[in-house]
Amino acid sequence: MTTEAFIVDNIRSLSLLGPEIVLSTGALLLLITGIAIPYWRYRMVFTLMGVAALGLSLLPLMVLPSPGGNIPYLSNLFIWDWLSCFFKPFFAVVGGVTIILIYGSKEIEDQYYHESVFLVLVITIGMMLLTAATDLLMIYVAFETMGILSYLLVGIKARDLRSGEAALKYILYGAFTSGIMLFGFSLVFGVAGTTELSGISQAVASVSVQPHNRLLLITSMLFFLVGLLFKAASFPFHFWCPDVYEGAPTPVTAFLSVGPKCAAFALIIRLFYPLFATREGNELYTTATGLDWPAILALISAVTMTWENLAAIPQTNVKRLLAYSSIAHAGYLLMGLVCLSSLGLRAVVFYMAVYLFMNLGAFAVVAILGGTAESEEIHFYRGLGNQSPFVAVAMTVFLFSLVGLPPFAGFVGKVYLFVAVISREIYWLAVVAALNTVVSLYYYMRIVKAMFLEPATESHYPDISLGSQLLLIALMIPTFGLGVYWQPLAQIVGFMF
């Protein structure tokens, strides 16, 4: 390609960055507006700007080419495929719900309000770029955009000790693990001589016959896992998670438990399958480097879900309980990745879509009910079923869906994962996951029990605003709807792999 053609081509492919460009513009406008107008009066303005930016960022998807073609763009930095296009609206929803929750939350002081909305927008850009990136450097930049800004977001309650402690823990852990991941990237670059994933995957196939190269690749793969499992909050890199989730403002917790976690899973799909697995036929993959990494992931998955489900049982703080539950869900998601099959990958993406609504919903209820340390205790929920039945029913729907009971979407997600695992005849993992479902029922039901079965205490529930109710309805519709009819979503994930 001549230089001229190269430049023209790159300029053309800028259009494929449409969503991110719209979002960046929105974020910058927000920042300027925040300086220009008195921040303490216009929370609504920032909220609307944030949500509008997220909404508008999806408009380019209507005019841009359909994602079926797997178009690489910007000199192979990014790829335009179903996976990346699926995650753009996905993260937009995460960001939008978070911004709405921040609006209603009293935890974040007015002076930090527009900054937190700005941070959410930029992290969303980072996550969108991350799921589209196909170049190690770009991946790292996007990964850190997401990472560093989420450390800030956790610590946004400047005067709150818990928030500060959480941010510090998160940053120390995060810096350490992403440093190790970067080291892994450098090793891969050393072996393959390129940072493009497609180039690396070709190189991996050819060089992994030599033992010393293979050792390097295996080391780098393990280093990748450190960074990715940290972000996904899976065993053994999950210890930060309960503390950070508890300390962070609740809307931020909701954001972290879905956004960066799902981004990490998308990245595992992006990195591990092209690099360390070769496709065999239409459906199946085999490992490329000789290391049986699916077995490692299977073990991690089993330990993650079992440990965290057991750890969640004695919790009395709802946020902490949901933190453990979200770690356990990382364990469920890993089930799909160990299958080395397209079916497994489809199951993971499907589960993420379901998890998005139900987990955001559960955290949304926690956020709506207050944001004081007292309101996060389970006993605060006593008698909620009498006082505000709507919120209690919504919470019940989300929790039942998290357990994986029909007719809610979580059940279908679980079925997808079971189907994937059993199709590869990994029965033990299916049995472990099934028994974990039962364990998880017990602690989720502690909240339900408090809401409906136990007599009311003198808790003072805040009035539930119309906006909050609409938000809960908006999250309940897919949580229920995808449990009854999920053919459209099944089709979309079917296109991906």
Next chain:
Amino acid sequence: MFAEHLLSWIIFSPLVGAVAILFVPKRLPNLMKTLALISTAIPLWWVAQLYNQFDPADAAFQYVERAPWIKAFNISYSVGIDGISILMVLLTAMLSFLCIVASWNIRQHVRGYFALFLLLDTSMMGVFCALDFFLFYVFWELMLLPMYFLIGIWGGPKKEYAAIKFFLFTLVGSVLMLIVMVVFFFGSAEPTTGLHSFDLMILADQSMHQSLLLNTTIRWLCYFALLINFCIKIPVVPLHTWLPDAHVEAPTAVSVILAGVLLKMGAYGILRISYPLLPDMAFVFAPYVALFGVISIIYGALCAMAQQDLKKLIAYSSISHMGFVVLGISVFTNTTAINGAVLQMFNHGTVTAMLFLLVGVIYDRAHHRIIDGFGGLAKTMPIYAGYTGLAFFAALGLPGLSSFISEALVLIGSFQQYRVYTITATSGIVLTAGYFLWTMQRVFLGPVKEQYAGLPEINLREVFTLTPLALIVVLLGFYPMPVLDLIGTSLKHTVDLVLR
């Protein structure tokens, strides 16, 4: 149009009623109750029509409806009934209707109670009609949610414990069934398209089973997992411990449904899922299942004898009576025993429903259920004593009342194959007679306790709920053929499947 979708109407009309109830203003509790009554009465009427038009000579499923639901997994909404299902649907429709009447004095959270009750009704109907494994599973699990709240909110003092125990036990079984369901999905394929399927007809066709399901170990494990699930539901000793707790804490109507319908689902599941899908394993497991059936008969009876709480007594007697069902369905040398077992399912449904309703009557008046706390009630409440006497004699298997015939059929049928078991099981009948008569004596005979001298007699609404059941008990005691005719062909078909 209507006749083609009759089953769907029957399944979902309670659900429609439940949704309607949610929109009734809070100050009109009676409207909610009336709506609930209507939305169980109409399906009862339809089921009666179904019963009239049903052709018992045909072993195939009737009133079949099929519609694709989720193409990605080849899941279809398919429902249909054969002789076994129509009997269960009949029982469900009848008991649901009577339970709504029996729940008329619910005052706390009326809306929630009736909405959940109707949801429960829908899920039970769905279980008995589903012909797609996935659909069956969805209805099976859907039942847990209303049941948890019905026990947990409207139950007795230890309701939270009982509710979560019920939930956890049942969920252990269901997740095992989920795994089996997925194994079957991959283990068989449709003949024409080669697609995997959840359709029970296709899964039952042994020639469709592919490599995964040809492995004997896998088949063994699958059958075992299914058995655990269904035995928890029946419940078979030693998986029964949730039942006494759930019964004692549940409100009357919920106990009725629990004992009358939910327990039958276990046995129904074995007949509908386990036997057709894994007939060879059914044959292998049958002697052990029969053994546990006999253990349930004896153990349940002995436990019942030791109880002080009337509801607990009936709960243990249910375990004992369901033991006969378990014993009966494990016999393949003749169809007598299995016919008796399914008849026993129906009879136990009606008799236990009566028993729980009767306990509810006395509990509403005396506010306790301790057997030794009463005495001489026959003098203060003669009509009540009459109904209770009928129910007790039916439960202990007095000739001329329905349970006698079903238990006798089971014992006659099983004698050929399991001689020792049958003789042991017969002693269970003696024990049953023992504890029912002893209870009768302590509650109704002897001197009248003065604090209960003025107990009001059973009222008209309560008589209305009991009389239809009492009539059925007497009628089937003399002439069981209406039921036996209904189920005979389907059961013969099932036994043939296993023996083939």
